[in-house]
Amino acid sequence: MLVFGLVALAAAVxxxxxxxxxxxxxxxxxxxxxxxxxxxxxLKEATDPLPAVPTCPELQDAADRMADxxxxxxxxxxxxxxxxxxxxxxxxxxxxxxxxxxxxxxxAVDKKRAVxxxxxxxxxxxxxxxxxxxxPYLIAGARVNGGGPTGYMLKSLETERQDLNxxxxxxxxxxxxxxxxxxLLAQAAAATVLRPVxxxxxxxxxxxxxxxxTRLEVSGTDELANLSRTFNRAAERLxxxxxxxxxxxxxSRRFVADMSHELRTPLTAITAVTxxxxxxxxxxxxxxxxxxxxxxxxxxxxxxxxxNLMEVTRFDAGTARLVLDDVDVADQVTACIDARxxxxxxxxxxxxxxxxxLDPRRLDVILANLIGNALxxxxxxxxxxxxxxxxxxxxxxxxxxxxxxxDVLPHVFDRFYKASASRPRxxxxxxxxxxxxxxxxxxxxxxxxxxxxxxxxxxxxxLPMDASRLSEPDQPDQGGSEGDDRxxxxxxxxxxxxxxxx
Numbered sequence: 001m002l003v004f005g006l007v008a009l010a011a012a013v014x015x016x017x018x019x020x021x022x023x024x025x026x027x028x029x030x031x032x033x034x035x036x037x038x039x040x041x042x043l044k045e046a047t048d049p050l051p052a053v054p055t056c057p058e059l060q061d062a063a064d065r066m067a068d069x070x071x072x073x074x075x076x077x078x079x080x081x082x083x084x085x086x087x088x089x090x091x092x093x094x095x096x097x098x099x100x101x102x103x104x105x106x107x108a109v110d111k112k113r114a115v116x117x118x119x120x121x122x123x124x125x126x127x128x129x130x131x132x133x134x135x136p137y138l139i140a141g142a143r144v145n146g147g148g149p150t151g152y153m154l155k156s157l158e159t160e161r162q163d164l165n166x167x168x169x170x171x172x173x174x175x176x177x178x179x180x181x182x183x184l185l186a187q188a189a190a191a192t193v194l195r196p197v198x199x200x201x202x203x204x205x206x207x208x209x210x211x212x213x214t215r216l217e218v219s220g221t222d223e224l225a226n227l228s229r230t231f232n233r234a235a236e237r238l239x240x241x242x243x244x245x246x247x248x249x250x251x252s253r254r255f256v257a258d259m260s261h262e263l264r265t266p267l268t269a270i271t272a273v274t275x276x277x278x279x280x281x282x283x284x285x286x287x288x289x290x291x292x293x294x295x296x297x298x299x300x301x302x303x304x305x306x307x308n309l310m311e312v313t314r315f316d317a318g319t320a321r322l323v324l325d326d327v328d329v330a331d332q333v334t335a336c337i338d339a340r341x342x343x344x345x346x347x348x349x350x351x352x353x354x355x356x357x358l359d360p361r362r363l364d365v366i367l368a369n370l371i372g373n374a375l376x377x378x379x380x381x382x383x384x385x386x387x388x389x390x391x392x393x394x395x396x397x398x399x400x401x402x403x404x405x406x407d408v409l410p411h412v413f414d415r416f417y418k419a420s421a422s423r424p425r426x427x428x429x430x431x432x433x434x435x436x437x438x439x440x441x442x443x444x445x446x447x448x449x450x451x452x453x454x455x456x457x458x459x460x461x462x463l464p465m466d467a468s469r470l471s472e473p474d475q476p477d478q479g480g481s482e483g484d485d486r487x488x489x490x491x492x493x494x495x496x497x498x499x500x501x502x
Contacts, residue, residue, distance in 0.1 A: 001186040008182030009175075016171035024164050031160055032127070035071045036140055039153040040125055042066045047077075047148045054079055059149060060089040067091030071155060073138075076101070079149035095132075096154040101139065102130060109141040109150060121145050129157070136161055196224040200231060212239040253313050260310040267303050274299045308431040312415070315438045322359045322442060322467060329354045329386050329393060336367040337384075345375055350386035356393050357466045362439040366447070367395070369436040370459045374399035378457055388465065392445075395461040403451040412449045413437045443467045 046062040054062075059077050066075040074092040081087045090096050098106075108126040115122055127140035136157040143150045199216060206214045214235055216228040274296045281289050314320045330350035337346050367384075374382040378399025387394045404412060411417045416430040433447075440447045445463035452458045 001183065001190050004186035004189070005179065005183050008186075009179050012175040012178040012182075016175045020164075020168055020171055023167055027160050027163060028157070031155075031157065032138055035073055035138060035153070035155045036125060036127060038069055038071045039066075039073065039140060039151070040142065042069060043142060043144065043151045047144050047151070050148070052147060053081065054087075054149070056081060056087040056089065059087050062149075063089040063091050066151070073153045073155035076152040076154070077149045078151075096152065100132070100154065101141065101152055102128065104128075105139065105141055109143055109152075193224065196228065200224075200228060203231065203235075207235055207238075212242055257310065257313045260306050260313070263306050267299070267306060270299050271303055305431075308435065311435055312431060312438075315435075315442075320438075320442055323361070324357050324467060325360055327356055327358050327360050327363065328352060329356055329395075332360060332363055333367060333384060333386060333395070336364050337371065340368065340372070342371060342375065345380050345382060346371060347381050347383045349383065354386060354388055354393070356463070357468055358443060358463060359467070362442065363463075366436045366439050366461060369432040370397040370447075370461065373433060374401075374457065374459070377401060391465050393463045393465055395463075397459045397461070398452055398456055400456040403455060404449060404457045409449055409451075413447070444469075
């Protein structure tokens, strides 16, 4: 609309300016030509009867006769008298005097030109426009050829100025009306394009927010209508595709959950048997003992994997909930380390009295995985520092090992990710760090991994000091019904489940 209005304004102003200057030139030229023609004829007719050396009264009478004209100009005649002195006769002494005539005009009028070729007269008529006391005038002068007085005329152009001012106002009003009309036309034209585009943008925004049933009403056969039809077809295909993927994802989650639950019953029996076998290891045949130890360790690993899978399905299904309590963070970290017999390998830098409202069990899961991962893949000592920062709680876990390769850093929290493809089998399932990250997210926090400049890996846990706004107190913690003891006490059994090997 702005561009359309500017173009229309430029066109209207240009047209008005051209029209004004053409009319101005025509009006002034017509008035000027008529006055000059009349003055030239009147000068000749009024001065021909005069003697060669007229008297001042005769010259005044001629000036008065010349001023009585239809063109309404004043006259000034100048001649030599019998005594040799100049005589000046003016029809209006208060308006037209010799001082009124510009010096350049007087010089041009008095200049005698050689008669030769196309120039048949020694003296010619000259004119120019001047302004006296704010009023425009046409002033002209000529000397009678063959000897005679010099005459000047002064004609007011006030009437023409008023006519031109009226024309300018009319053209200005026409320009303003043209601009208003162009603005209305631009708005009407733009609305036919902008409204469908605006509706398309709003529909795309709703679609992006997850309202996959969004559709546009289409009418017409223009390009925007075709675009709207394309949008509707794309939205329909997207909705169908998302429904298919959602159904597959739900089916996969149900399969994993059902499989995990089904495996728990035989695993419970197998675990009980392996515990008995482990207690009797010393009494077994030395050839059989290694096999028994292998069965015991693999059973525990399988049990951990099942519990991990059940925990992951809770996060994916959105059924995990926080059970908040006021926690002294230093005591919580100490309890986590002590429960897993890590006191000799971990340095703790935490002041007592830092209180936070968090889920103690989930915090223990996060700490167990981060510290256990540092002990398993890093180098001792592992240093844990706890600091409050504004409204957040900052816990850093640093080891003194070789650090994490740069190509592995973006994937350390991925599920089942193993840094070395040549070692796909390890004691962990590759889910520990991803579960720790999910537990941080459910608190409204985050975990980041990086390498320390002095060597070793650094995992930074940032949690809100008060996670109350994220909890739903009326709902039970569905994630704690099964498998939660594994997460909180896992390190005491066989160490945490790492998220990636490094």
